Amino acid sequence: xxxxxxxxxxxxxxxxxxxxxxxxxxxxxxxxxxxxxxxxxxxxxxxxxxxxxxxxxxxxxxxxxxxxxxxxxxxxxxxxxxxxxxxxxxxxxxxxxxxxxxxxxxxxxxxxxxxxxxxxxxxxxxxxxxxxxxxxxxxxxxxxxxxxxxxxxxxxxxxxxxxxxxxxxxxxxxxxxxxxxxxxxxxxxxxxxxxxxxxxxxxxxxxxxxxxxxxxxxxxxxxxxxxxxxxxxxxxxxxxxxxxxxxxxxxxxxxxxxxxxxxxxxxxxxxxxxxxxxxxxxxxxxxxxxxxxxx
Amino acid sequence: xxxxxxxxxxxxxxxxxxxxxxxxxxxxxxxxxxxxxxxxxxxxxxxxxxxxxxxxxxxxxxxxxxxxxxxxxxxxxxxxxxxxxxxxxxxxxxxxxxxxxxxxxxxxxxxxxxxxxxxxxxxxxxxxxxxxxxxxxxxxxxxxxxxxxxxxxxxxxxxxxxxxxxxxxxxxxxxxxxxxxxxxxxxxxxxxxxxxxxxxxxxxxxxxxxxxxxxxxxxxxxxxxxxxxxxxxxxxxxxxxxxxxxxxxxxxxxxxxxxxxxxxxxxxxxxxxxxxxxxxxxxxxxxxxxx
Numbered sequence: 057x058x059x060x061x062x063x064x065x066x067x068x069x070x071x072x073x074x075x076x077x078x079x080x081x082x083x084x085x086x087x088x089x090x091x092x093x094x095x096x097x098x099x100x101x102x103x104x105x106x107x108x109x110x111x112x113x114x115x116x117x118x119x120x121x122x123x124x125x126x127x128x129x130x131x132x133x134x135x136x137x138x139x140x141x142x143x144x145x146x147x148x149x150x151x152x153x154x155x156x157x158x159x160x161x162x163x164x165x166x167x168x169x170x171x172x173x174x175x176x177x178x179x180x181x182x183x184x185x186x187x188x189x190x191x192x193x194x195x196x197x198x199x200x201x202x203x204x205x206x207x208x209x210x211x212x213x214x215x216x217x218x219x220x221x222x223x224x225x226x227x228x229x230x231x232x233x234x235x236x237x238x239x240x241x242x243x244x245x246x247x248x249x250x251x252x253x254x255x256x257x258x259x260x261x262x263x264x265x266x267x268x269x270x271x272x273x274x275x276x277x278x279x280x281x282x283x284x285x286x287x288x289x290x291x292x293x294x295x296x297x298x299x300x301x302x303x304x305x306x307x308x309x310x311x312x313x314x315x316x317x318x319x320x321x322x323x324x325x326x327x328x329x330x331x332x333x334x335x336x337x338x339x340x341x342x343x344x345x346x347x348x349x350x351x
Numbered sequence: 352x353x354x355x356x357x358x359x360x361x362x363x364x365x366x367x368x369x370x371x372x373x374x375x376x377x378x379x380x381x382x383x384x385x386x387x388x389x390x391x392x393x394x395x396x397x398x399x400x401x402x403x404x405x406x407x408x409x410x411x412x413x414x415x416x417x418x419x420x421x422x423x424x425x426x427x428x429x430x431x432x433x434x435x436x437x438x439x440x441x442x443x444x445x446x447x448x449x450x451x452x453x454x455x456x457x458x459x460x461x462x463x464x465x466x467x468x469x470x471x472x473x474x475x476x477x478x479x480x481x482x483x484x485x486x487x488x489x490x491x492x493x494x495x496x497x498x499x500x501x502x503x504x505x506x507x508x509x510x511x512x513x514x515x516x517x518x519x520x521x522x523x524x525x526x527x528x529x530x531x532x533x534x535x536x537x538x539x540x541x542x543x544x545x546x547x548x549x550x551x552x553x554x555x556x557x558x559x560x561x562x563x564x565x566x567x568x569x570x571x572x573x574x575x576x577x578x579x580x581x582x583x584x585x586x587x588x589x590x591x592x593x594x595x596x597x598x599x600x601x602x603x604x605x606x607x608x609x610x611x612x613x614x615x616x617x618x619x620x621x622x623x624x625x626x627x628x629x630x631x632x633x634x635x636x637x638x639x640x641x642x
Contacts, residue, residue, distance in 0.1 A: 065545035066458040069450045073516050074466070080481065080513040081473040087484035101487065145378060148371045161628060162379050165386075168624035168631065170574035172592045173613045176599045177385040180405065180606070191403045196384075227382070235632065236639055277639040288477035291576035295596050310479045314581075319483055326480040337475040341468050349464075 085330060091323035098317055110324040119309065120325070126218040127305040131286040133222035134229075138282055139275075141226065142233025149234075150241045160238075163231035171228065175295030178224035182209035210296055210303060217302040225292055229285065233278045240274030241267055273347075280340045287333055393417065393611035400607035416611035423604075424586045425594030426612050432504060432583075433573055433591040434619075440511035441568035445561055447512070448519020452560075453553045455520065456527035457535050458545050467524065474517035478577050485510065486581055495582050502588025507579060511572040518571075519564045522637045526560035527553070559630075566627055567634030570620045591616045 092110055096102040114120045145163060149156060166174065181192040190198065194206045209220040244267050252262045290307045297303060304312075306325050313322035388405050396413035420426050454460075455467050489495035489506040496503035534556075538548040579590040586594060595616045598604045624631050 063458075063460040066454040066460055069546065069549065070454045070466075073447050073451050073470075073520070076513045077470060077473055077516060080485075080510075081476060082469075084481040084484035084488070085476065087487075088480055091483055141378070145375070148375055153371065153375065159375055159379065161625075162382050164628075164632070164635075165621065165624055166382065167635065168570060168620045169617050170576070170592050170620070172574075172576055172596050173617045174385075176595065176609065176613050177389055180402070180610075181385060181388065183402070185403065189403050191405055195403065196406060227385070231382070232635060235635060239636065281639060284475050284477075288479065290479070291592070294576070295599070298600070307477065307479055310482075311577075314483060314486075323483050326477070326482065329477045330480040333475060333477055334472075337472060341471050344471075345464060345468055 088323045088330075089327050091319055092327045094320050096319040096323075097321075101319075106320075110320050111328075114321070114324055114328070119304075120306070122301075123304050123306045123309045126215070126303065127287065127307075129215055129218050130222050130225075130289070130305060131283060133219045134225045134286050135279065135282040137222065137226040138230045138233050139278060141230040142235075142278065143237050145230070145234040146237035146241060149238060160231075160235070163234050165231070166228045167232050169228070171289075171292040172295045174224050174228050175292045178227070179210070179296050182220060182223075183211075210300070213302065215302075217300070218305075221293060221296055221303050224296075225286070225289065228292075229282065233282070236274050236278045237271065240271045244270050276340065276343075280336055283336055284333060287329060389610050389614050392607055393420075393614050395607055397605060397607050400605065402606055405606075416605075416607040417615065419605075419608045420598075420612035420615055423594070423598055423608075423612065425589060425598050426591065426615060428587055429589050429591030429594035429616070432588060436504060436507050436511060436590055437569045437572040440508050440515060440572050441565045444512045444515035444519050444568055445564040447516055448521075448564055449523045449554060449557055449561070450549065451516065451520040452523025452525075452527050453549050453557075454545075456524045457530075457532065457553070458549075467520070470517045470520050473514070474521070478514070482577070482581060485578075489582060496584035496588070502585065503583040504588055506582045507590065510578045510582065511568070511575065514578075515568045515571070518634075518638060519568060522564045522567065522634065523557060523560050525637055526557055526563075530556060562627070562630045563633045563637070566623055566630045567637075570623060570631070570634075573620050 090103070093105045093107060094102050095104070095106045095109070149159065153159065183192050185191045185194070193209070197203060197205045207216065207220070210217050212220065248266050249262050252266050257265065288307055289305065290311060293303050293305060293308055294311070298308075306329060310322045310325040310329070313319070313325065391408055392400055392405055393416045394412050394414070395409040395416070396411065397415050397419070399409060399413075400416075451470070455463050486495060489503075489509075494503070494506040494509065496506075534552060535548050538552055543551070573590075574592065575590070576592045576596070579593045583589050583593065586597075589597070595612055598612055599609045
């Protein structure tokens with residue numbers, strides 16, 4: 057009884073959120089899984105189970121594997137690219153630079169823009185043309201003497217198309233990664249650096265032996281966030297071209313299935329996306345909660 | 352003898368410094384390049400706009416593209432709808448996040464960490480995983496599109512409130528963790544209950560966290576596309592991202608007008624970012640947990 061008096065009001069205060077999350081997150085995840093076990097392919101819901109047929113159909117589906125392949129390429133280019141650019145920018149700014157505030161603002165502003173606006177602008181930039189109609193990036197590359205970099209970008213008929221659409225994604229998020237790394241680097245206590253310097257370490261050695269090992273949490277956060285964004289990216293690809301098979305990923309295949317009332321297949325793809333995400337996110341949350349308890 | 356290096360702008364050789372600024376400047380140009388195209392194109396007179404000439408400066412300034420873009424119901428209604436959705440959902444989910452953050456930090460019950468972890472996981476779920484149940488639920492409750500008087504905006508607001516809760520809770524929990532327990536303990540000694548100390552002390556104290564949370568939520572609701580595209584039905588109820596995507600996809604809409612529309616649709620979040628960048632940044636950092 058005393059426990060109820062003690063914890064009751066607090067639980068009451070957060071109960072609306074708990075109910076909403078229980079229904080809209082966990083309830084819906086379960087509901088979605090249930091749909092993935094049915095044969096629902098029309099406007100009217102069907103709830104008779106067909107077991108894991110949808111999963112085995114998906115495993116046998118070439119479109120699914122093509123999209124998975126696209127997602128892997130997109131993820132690698134986007135995540136590695138944003139990590140490298142973000143890390144390099146943070147490294148260059150670490151010791152403080154003239155106009156730091158302005159630089160940071162410029163690198164970070166794409167985060168504030170919607171992926172739709174980003175996609176529309178980049179679609180035009182990457183829109184190649186030929187001869188007199190050459191435009192966008194290709195024209196720019198030509199005029200600065202980098203003609204060999206010209207390409208078909210997202211219109212390429214090879215897997216380069218999906219790699220090209222990772223560029224706008226990297227443009228949007230590299231600044232964020234820069235901010236994460238910069239915070240990580242500056243979070244290293246000065247005493248540690250000083251101690252190493254007193255011991256005769258060069259600045260390079262200080263970075264490698266003192267700062268670098270302490271950047272592991274920032275690197276992990278950055279990677280987890282980027283991979284998570286990559287897996288669910290929908291709007292960017294959809295706005296660049298909703299019908300182009302060469303830039304389709306499972307997130308778009310799911311949406312396309314839903315649009316065609318193939319709800320069972322859509323739910324199956326969605327369930328697989330959740331499981332893939334959980335594999336990355338759950339250890340991350342566990343690690344974060346554990347390190348929080350320690351401190 | 353050890354020479355203590357001065358920490359600051361003068362570190363490294365001159366060559367190194369030139370290299371550093373050169374690289375940083377190249378990235379500034381790369382990051383601003385798309386914005387340059389959007390701005391110069393939208394400021395050209397409509398008959399001056401051409402795709403091959405997108406890098407050229409306008410010969411004279413014209414705001415006709417902006418007028419044309421705003422004249423489109425997709426953009427005009429879209430702006431109004433997005434303001435309604437983003438404002439309501441960001442305020443409500445911030446208030447709920449404040450309650451959650453306070454309880455999970457200052458009035459911890461047994462199992463509070465488990466609850467918090469479950470909320471965090473909710474932050475990372477791909478929304479595709481709840482899309483089908485969500486459309487079913489909203490259809491069954493009559494909140495989605497079609498016959499519903501708001502054309503689906505009500506459903507959209509609810510979705511943004513609910514899926515905003517994990518991040519707003521995280522922001523407020525982090526904020527309250529930095530507030531000394533003694534403040535609330537002395538209130539407790541004075542006989543204040545949980546609700547009383549939340550209402551009279553916790554809420555007013557958390558104004559900076561509200562700024563972070565509302566800005567962050569406003570931006571993500573404004574920039575959303577996925578929920579909007581499944582839950583709203585036509586150009587009277589579309590949020591601006593859907594309207595923008597639809598006019599940009601139409602062959603009949605001129606390039607200059609599309610660019611102007613993209614700029615208009617990005618302006619509110621860009622302004623928030625420019626004016627309140629500090630709070631925007633803190634929201635960003637909260638999204639990365641503690642690291």
